Each structure stands twice: as C-alpha cells, then as structure tokens.
C-alpha cells in the first residue's frame with residue numbers, strides 16, 4: 005500500500021477527524037486509511053495546508069529584507085511541512101463497515117485507501133452498473149443496479165458538463181442488462197445507441213395515443229384550456245362513446261347542450277380538439293408502444309410542436325408506460341428524460357409533470373425507473389428531484405443552483421464549479437458516501453456533440 009503520511013497530534017486526533025503530515029500525494033477528496041484495532045479506519049482528505057516555521061510569524065518578510073534573520077534556502081525548504089486534515093468515514097473490517105468509533109494513534113502510518121477497502125466502504129457491487137472510475141483513485145465504480153435504477157437518478161449540471169453523455173451511459177448500462185430504455189429525446193442525440201443495441205426510433209406523435217388512452221389533463225394541457233373549458237372536457241370524457249378525438253368532439257357537443265355551457269366555450273373546446281388533429285397529436289395514428297427486453301425506444305420530441313403539446317405527448321407516453329407496467333403489460337423499464345426542466349417546470353401546470361411525478365413516486369414498487377437530466381436545479385420540480393435516490397452532479401456554475409444542491413450534497417458541493425467535463429459528484433442510495441467519478445467512455449458514440457461552427 006502507498007504510504008502518504010503519518011498521523012500527528014498537534015490537534016489531538018478524535019474519532020471524527022485527525023491530521024497527518026503529508027509525505028506522499030494526497031488532495032482534498034482523496035480517500036486514505038489508517039490501521040486501527042478494529043480494522044481500517046477510512047477517512048477523506050478535507051484540506052491540505054503548507055506550513056513553514058520560519059515564515060509563520062507576521063513581520064517576517066520585513067525582517068528577511070532587513071537581513072535580520074536570514075535562513076538559507078535549504079533551511080527554508082526543509083522546514084516546509086504539508087499537513088492534511090482528514091475526516092473519518094468508517095472502519096472497514098473484512099466486508100463490514102462500522103461507524104468511526106476509534107481515533108487513530110498519533111504516529112500511525114496513513115495509506116492511500118486500498119481498492120478492497122473502498123469497495124467495502126462505498127458498497128460497490130462486482131458486476132454492477134459501470135459508471136466510471138473513482139477520480140484520482142482509478143477504482144472502477146460499479147453500482148448496484150437495483151439501488152441505482154429502482155430509486156431513480158437525477159443528472160444535473162451546467163450546459164456542456166456531460167449530462168446527455170452520462171444519460172447515454174446509463175441507457176447503455178440498462179440495455180446491457182436487458183432493461184428496456186425509453187428516451188425522451190429533444191435533440192436527436194440518442195439514435196446512436198443503435199450502433200450496439202436494438203433501437204426503435206419513433207416520433208412522439210406517432211405513438212398510438214388517443215383520448216381514450218390518456219388522461220383528460222393531457223388533452224387540456226396540450227391545448228392550454230381555461231378552467232371552464234376543462235370542466236366541459238372532463239364531462240365530455242365521461243360521456244364519450246369511443247376513444248377517438250371525434251368521439252370526444254361529439255360528446256362535448258352533447259354535454260354542452262345538456263349542462264348549458266356557453267356556445268363560446270363549446271366552440272373554444274372544439275377548436276382546440278381540431279387543433280390537436282391538425283398537429284396530429286392524440287389522433288390514435290401509429291403503433292401502440294410496447295417495450296421489449298433489451299430494446300431502446302428513442303422518442304423524438306423535437307417536432308416543433310408548441311410546448312404544451314410536446315409536454316402532453318411526453319407525459320402521455322410516460323403515463324402509458326407506467327400504467328402498462330402497473331397492469332403487468334409492460335416489462336420493467338428505464339425512462340430517461342433529458343432536458344427535464346422542459347417537462348418538469350416548477351411553477352407551471354404540465355401534464356408531463358403529473359406523469360413523471362407518478363413514475364417518481366410509485367415507480368419503485370413496479371420496476372418503472374426514471375432518470376432525469378437537467379441544466380437547472382432551481383425551476384425543476386422539487387417532488388421529482390427529491391424522489392431521485394441518486395444524484396449525479398456534474399460541473400455547475402450557477403450559485404442559486406449550487407445553493408439548492410448544497411443540502412443534498414453537503415460540503416462537497418463546493419467542488420462542483422471546477423469539475424472537468426464528464427466528472428461527477430455522485431451521492432445518494434447507490435454509494436455509501438458522496439464520491440467523485442470520472443464517467444466512463446460511451447460504448448456507442450455520443451450523438452450530442454453538435455455540428456462544428458467553423459469549417460476547417
């Protein structure tokens with residue numbers, strides 16, 4: 005094992021933290037271990053400082069300049085000491101992890117944590133989801149697929165930080181295990197999964213959906229109905245004789261007459277239903293969506309439809325899949341919602357929000373998993389975010405977003421603004437402690453690099 009230093013006692017070591025004089029290489033965030041009676045005490049370097057006794061007093065520079073005190077360069081260099089502060093995480097004894105109940109003895113050697121120790125501490129699973137490598141340790145981070153997928157995942161980061169790339173890795177990992185992945189794709193970034201996996205690409209409005217198979221809220225949100233228009237629509241839904249938009253139109257006419265709705269209201273509702281027909285939304289065209297093992301379905305949402313219609317389509321697809329799963333008609337699946345802030349606006353009503361909240365809240369019981377990616381934390385629905393058991397936080401600059409994440413990620417959140425692309429702080433149920441992970445290379449190419457601005 006690599007020795008990196010020796011425990012010192014200038015500040016007496018406690019069971020929660022200690023200091024060691026650095027001899028080797030260690031940086032904040034690194035894991036170290038110290039042998040104690042109960043096993044290996046694992047700690048994380050919280051900070052490193054450089055001390056030099058010659059230069060420790062104020063006024064020393066002036067004295068140096070005046071030649072009053074002039075240690076040689078060699079003396080100065082030999083007096084330099086680097087001291088690391090480490091925070092204890094746990095004691096690993098064989099495969100079990102105890103809380104850190106023993107402080108290390110001063111004078112003990114501190115080692116860079118061994119792979120087996122880290123695997124035990126972090127609860128990494130052999131043969132698990134290969135997310136990447138532990139940053140600066142190189143250890144393969146394999147996460148228990150049950151814990152990762154079943155409890156949902158949020159991928160957060162500034163634009164260009166690697167969210168879509170990471171979602172691609174998650175989709176690959178699901179598909180490798182036979183778990184179908186459905187990707188709500190705004191930018192045509194995911195069709196490249198077809199280089200290695202079975203992929204079905206469908207335009208969102210070519211998935212067979214009609215009023216009879218979606219909630220009235222989807223229709224109302226898609227067409228931005230007012231409250232009274234919604235009232236009429238809901239009554240028409242109960243009255244409709246068949247599942248189609250035409251059945252709904254006829255029912256609306258009958259209901260408006262029976263309950264004395266104003267003529268303008270009826271006309272406004274009919275106009276909205278016809279608008280859907282013109283946009284070919286919820287017209288029942290296309291094939292119903294049934295998932296099959298190991299297959300990816302890439303749903304193209306970049307159709308140029310109004311936001312409400314796009315959100316309603318995405319929501320209706322999520323709803324359809326979830327209800328199908330609940331009824332045992334669909335296999336367990338992973339639903340990936342990239343650009344999730346567009347589907348999960350914090351303060352606006354949106355059917356996509358209702359549907360994704362349903363999957364987030366109830367999916368765990370039925371094997372309906374969710375991965376959401378967003379460049380915004382503020383403005384993203386808190387319900388869904390809090391249901392995501394694992395947070396994968398990539399580089400993030402916005403102070404308001406960072407402030408929001410701080411309670412979830414703890415003090416490590418301060419590392420986020422300076423993370424390189426593709427390095428993520430992973431925290432939550434899938435890892436024992438928040439860890440920095442260098443997300444692995446894709447097995448298929450990333451479709452989201454964008455066209456070059458300048459020809460070469």
Ligand SMILES: Nc1ncnc2c1ncn2[C@@H]1O[C@H](COP(=O)(O)OP(=O)(O)OP(=O)(O)O)[C@@H](O)[C@H]1O
Nearest residue numbers: 163164165166167168169379425426443450452453
């Ligand atoms: N783990 C990684 N390994 C190698 N390259 C990566 C990795 N993650 C991201 N990249 C590269 O960084 C660039 C940006 O990544 P990506 O498209 O995933 O960003 P994004 O966060 O989805 O951005 P946006 O918010 O604009 O959608 C891509 O060109 C991609 O190839």
Ligand SMILES: [Mg+2]
Nearest residue numbers: 167168169452
């Ligand atoms: Mg992206």
